[in-house]
Amino acid sequence: MSTPINLDHIRDAAERITPYAHRTPVLTCAGLDEMTNGHLFFKCENFQKVGAFKFRGACNAVFSLSDAQAAKGVATHSSGNHAAALALAARLRGISAFIVMPKTAPPVKIAAVKEYDGQITFSEATKESRDETLKAVVDKTAALYIPSYDDPRIIAGQGTAALELVEDIPDLDMVIAPVGGGGLLSGTALAVKGLSPGTQVIGAEPEGADDAWRSFQAGHLVTIDHPRTIADGLLMPLSQRTFEILRESIKGIVLVNEKAIIRAMRLVWERMKIIIEPSSAVAIAPLLEGDLDTRGLRVGVILSGGNVDLENLPWNTT
Amino acid sequence: MSTPINLDHIRDAAERITPYAHRTPVLTCAGLDEMTNGHLFFKCENFQKVGAFKFRGACNAVFSLSDAQAAKGVATHSSGNHAAALALAARLRGISAFIVMPKTAPPVKIAAVKEYDGQITFSEATKESRDETLKAVVDKTAALYIPSYDDPRIIAGQGTAALELVEDIPDLDMVIAPVGGGGLLSGTALAVKGLSPGTQVIGAEPEGADDAWRSFQAGHLVTIDHPRTIADGLLMPLSQRTFEILRESIKGIVLVNEKAIIRAMRLVWERMKIIIEPSSAVAIAPLLEGDLDTRGLRVGVILSGGNVDLENLPWNTT
Secondary structure, eight states, X not given: OOOOOOHHHHHHHHHHHTTTSOOOOEEOOHHHHHHHTSEEEEEEGGGSGGGBTHHHHHHHHHHHSOHHHHTTOEEEEOSSHHHHHHHHHHHHHTOOEEEEEETTSOHHHHHHHHHTTOEEEEEOSXXXXXXXXXXXXXXXXXXXXXXXXXXXHXXXXXXXXXXXXXXXXXXXXXXXXXXXXXXXXXXXXXXXHHHOTTSEEEEEEEGGGOHHHHHHHHTSOOOOSOOOOSOGGGOSOOOHHHHHHHHHHOSEEEEEOHHHHHHHHHHHHHHHOBOOOHHHHHHHHHHHTTSSOOTTOEEEEEEOBOOOOXXXXXXXXX | OOOOOOHHHHHHHHHHXXXXXXXXXXXXXXXXXXXXXXXXXXXXXXXXXXXXXHHHHHHHHHHHSOHHHHTTOEEEEOSSHHHHHHHHHHHHHTOOEEEEEXXXXXXXXXXXXXXXXXXXXXXXXXXXXHHHHHHHHHHXXXXXXXXXXXXXXXXXXXXXHHHHXXXXXXXXXXXEXXXXXXXXXXXXXXXXXXXXXXXXXEEEEEGGGOHHHHHHXXXXXXXXXXXXXXXXXXXXXXXXXXXXXXXXXXXXXXXXXXXXXXXXXXXXXXXXXXXXXXXXXXXXXXXHTTXXXXXXXXXXXXXXXXXXXXXXXXXXXX
């Protein structure tokens, strides 16, 4: 399957979401530069609306719809940031958002969806129940299903973060982003390759959810049975679509272990005084642990989000 | 006692520290604007070197010295951010910093001073022991004592944060800053009044350390015996100097209680995804609690710092 997504789609997405999304800042940190012997540029999607890059894709998808397509609202299943992102995007467009969430979703995520006027239907915490519940919701409402990552509009939207990063910071040697389902990394790779073909793109993945790494090793899409990681934004598997995009456009996948994720997260909190979620720390851990040699290099890092439960921080509970 | 400090001193300080200090960003937050019905502009000194505005004053003081004055190094007593700030400023100038800290200082603060090559002498946790220890250190080393706030060079340095804020965001109706010893608030008031005379300056103070509020009520300097607040950067009393400056230049002092400080701190972490320490939250609490009417106003808020113990967050321990 070849990809129909290119730099023009990402530029269109950027134009489409500009009235609604933040152009997030790019921060630097002398302390982290010293530790990595590199020059790190952090694209702060933790400061994005709803606290994560997910708003970019959801916003692009919702505002891509014709009035007829949008009339009945949009629907999705998600226990995380995509749910809140779609709810907010729909509210901004003035349409309904129907969100299927597992009963086990964290209260803080449920509250976020409600805050943005998303209409929640709870399912059991299984894929079967989730899919059935979503189907029932769509059948009843005729709302349009917007997937969380396996969708060209979503991928193009997520690519706008890297588009801004490369516009702001030219001559990057490398861009690194976390990989779960691959929507963010695919969009990042397409934007970077389009604007700055000499820049390497690397995906960072937790060891406990290493389907992308395994897929790259095998040369075909591999799924794993029970992904487990503190980086709960990265539990979803690659799709055939995102795998194909990544295979054509990134340099490789680097794995990080749970302790390294927590160390990186804490270090950023302490040094940069910004709140990042574990999924963001996944992109920083390989730089700090020496798994990537960044000596003298200019490295862009996509900080994917900042939604954490402040009462259950990993250094207090492990 | 009249103040010899004016806008020119603050401009000189700004020029002096520019090569070393960060020009910190000014952030906004739509969510907090909505809650306060105002337009809030947050000057992020939590992103400053050593994680607090204290670096500005210390840097200005250290680089104000003649080579002869600086030759023997500098000395101070502090259990907090001034200690780290002076140590870093001294290192940047290539001179020694002798820091007296109470044995009871938090390990994280001690580590910060050591990281910047500060030479620590421990005292007992009493004012008497602290003063005696400092005197002994100064007698022995001939280092120059740099106070943490009761000093024109320090006050002028702290004023550079507000100078930048007013340069970046004109037409502010109000600027609010926390008050402990009054160095930051004095510098803020002098900068704001100099550049933008129509802008009100307000001090925010914890109820448990309310000597500034009492002094304003009484019309003369009042001290209290056992200040207690989670905002540990605000335990020091006003000096005669800072009281005189504030009396001439600010609109008033507003008090905040401990629960409001913690609520404000947590809200900023959750909504803005930035880490602020309780002292910073003191300046935000009155806006959120409705103690100041900011409807339709453009309000600058000085976020003083972001140094917290991530293992003892107030919402987990109280």
